[in-house]
Amino acid sequence: xxxLSDLYEGAGIFKSAANREYLFPLGIGEKANINILALGDVxxxxxxxLVLLGGKVINKVGIFDINKNNIERYEAEMNxxxxxxxxxxxxxxxxxxxEDELFHCDVFVFCASKGVPAVNSGVSDVxxxxxxxxxxxxxxxxxxxxxxxxAGVFAVVSDPVDPLCKAAxxxxxxSPGQFRGFGLGIMNARALYYAQKEKKFARYATxxxxxxxxxxxxxIADSILNYNNDIxxxxxxxxxxxxxxxxxxxxxxxxxxxxSSGALSILSMLKGEWHYSSNYIGxxxxxxxxxxxxxxxxxxTEIENVELPEKLFERIQASYGxxxxxx
Numbered sequence: 536x537x538x539l540s541d542l543y544e545g546a547g548i549f550k551s552a553a554n555r556e557y558l559f560p561l562g563i564g565e566k567a568n569i570n571i572l573a574l575g576d577v578x579x580x581x582x583x584x585l586v587l588l589g590g591k592v593i594n595k596v597g598i599f600d601i602n603k604n605n606i607e608r609y610e611a612e613m614n615x616x617x618x619x620x621x622x623x624x625x626x627x628x629x630x631x632x633x634e635d636e637l638f639h640c641d642v643f644v645f646c647a648s649k650g651v652p653a654v655n656s657g658v659s660d661v662x663x664x665x666x667x668x669x670x671x672x673x674x675x676x677x678x679x680x681x682x683x684x685x686a687g688v689f690a691v692v693s694d695p696v697d698p699l700c701k702a703a704x705x706x707x708x709x710s711p712g713q714f715r716g717f718g719l720g721i722m723n724a725r726a727l728y729y730a731q732k733e734k735k736f737a738r739y740a741t742x743x744x745x746x747x748x749x750x751x752x753x754x755i756a757d758s759i760l761n762y763n764n765d766i767x768x769x770x771x772x773x774x775x776x777x778x779x780x781x782x783x784x785x786x787x788x789x790x791x792x793x794x795s796s797g798a799l800s801i802l803s804m805l806k807g808e809w810h811y812s813s814n815y816i817g818x819x820x821x822x823x824x825x826x827x828x829x830x831x832x833x834x835x836t837e838i839e840n841v842e843l844p845e846k847l848f849e850r851i852q853a854s855y856g857x858x859x860x861x862x
Contacts, residue, residue: 537848538840539746539827542816542855557712559834560641560687563807570597570632570640572676574609576789577692577797578646582629584798586613590625592805597632597640606631637676638683642801644690645699647672665694670702677707688804689714692797697748697813698862700824704815711822712836715804716813718749719826720796723811725774726755736770744841745811746827747854749796751775754850762844807831814838816855823858 561567569589571582578600585596596613600606613629637643649668673691680689680703689709691700696718704714723745730739742758755771757763781788796811803810813826814836828839843851 536842537845538843539838539851540840541848542825542852557710557835559831559836561805562834563831566592566594567641567805568595568597568639569593569642569644569801570599570637571644571646572599572637573645573647573693574598574600574602574605575646575648576787577648577793578644579609580790580793581644581646581692581797581801582609582613584794585801586616586626586629588798589802589805590623592802593626595627596629597636598629599632599634599637634679638680638685638687640687642688642690642805643676643680643685644692644797644801645673645676645703646692646797647676648693666698669693669695669699673699673703674706677703677709681707681709685709685713687713690717690801691715692717692793694718695748695750696796697750697824697826697858700813700815701822701862704824705820711815711817714815714824716749716824716826717796717800718792719745719747719811719813720800721792722749722753722755722774724791724795725777726770728777729770729773735766739770744828744839745774746851747825748813748858749826752854752857754847754854756847759841759843759847762847764846764850767847767850804831809839817859821859823855823862825855825858 571578585593598606598609610629610631618624648665649672689703693699696716700714700716704711726739726743726745730736736757738758742760744756744759746754753771753775755767755774757767757770778788800810800812807830809828809830811826811828813824814829816822816825830837
């Protein structure tokens with residue numbers, strides 16, 4: 536049997552950079568201040584999810600967008616959400632920020648994008664098509680984070696999530712443990728969707744796992760107890776191409792990703808619960824952001840290290856290797 540930690544040794548790495556001395560900025564139970572960059576389709580839905588569900592773990596939410604009318608609209612609408620006769624169940628406030636204030640927080644959420652390909656654009660890999668434009672944006676904010684001596688979590692939600700995490704880390708000079716990619720949550724949710732719809736995928740709901748990036752190198756395992764390689768690969772393909780299926784209906788798929796990968800995963804992180812996000816496995820530039828179940832415990836990242844069948848580990852190893860070579 537193999538373990539996810541075997542990736543380190545196989546890559547000539549003795550200790551994952553994500554598990555070094557960087558301490559999560561909050562203890563479990565402490566309320567976080569969260570700042571969000573960009574309130575487009577994803578950012579707006581993510582903000583709404585945090586406001587509705589985050590009252591127990593979020594103190595304040597700051598928002599910044601280059602469209603002044605957009606942030607004024609969201610400041611008004613978010614602060615007009617209230618229970619009829621209850622108080623204290625929602626974050627204290629949603630406040631408009633200047634760009635210079637973005638890193639005065641515990642968690643910075645990067646939702647900016649230069650542009651998502653149109654539904655009828657014919658682009659086969661929508662996620663990677665956004666890389667060059669979004670890399671320049673994330674590097675700008677990574678440099679700003681370094682100038683501000685940012686000690687919090689730099690959370691990347693924009694596509695392609697995992698390569699953008701590495702671009703930000705390499706540009707900033709900050710600890711790799713500060714960067715986390717939030718893209719794998721929706722892949723798990725899509726696998727669960729098909730587990731409910733098709734009997735042959737049903738085991739995923741109780742025994743399955745997702746590994747790797749939010750993209751073509753994704754690895755879905757139908758079961759870590761009774762792994763079936765053919766079924767797992769079929770399910771992986773369905774999950775990877777689900778965004779294309781939605782686009783073929785004439786819509787951009789952003790609601791479920793904003794909530795499953797974004798709001799719900801960020802809230803689980805703050806609560807110290809198991810969730811899907813990517814952490815850096817590597818040493819200096821020689822590594823990649825790789826997704827798996829993980830949680831914050833004792834203010835450090837614990838990556839789930841379950842036993843893996845050989846064929847599954849080979850898929851994970853290939854995925855990690857591809858990410859290291861490409862980025």
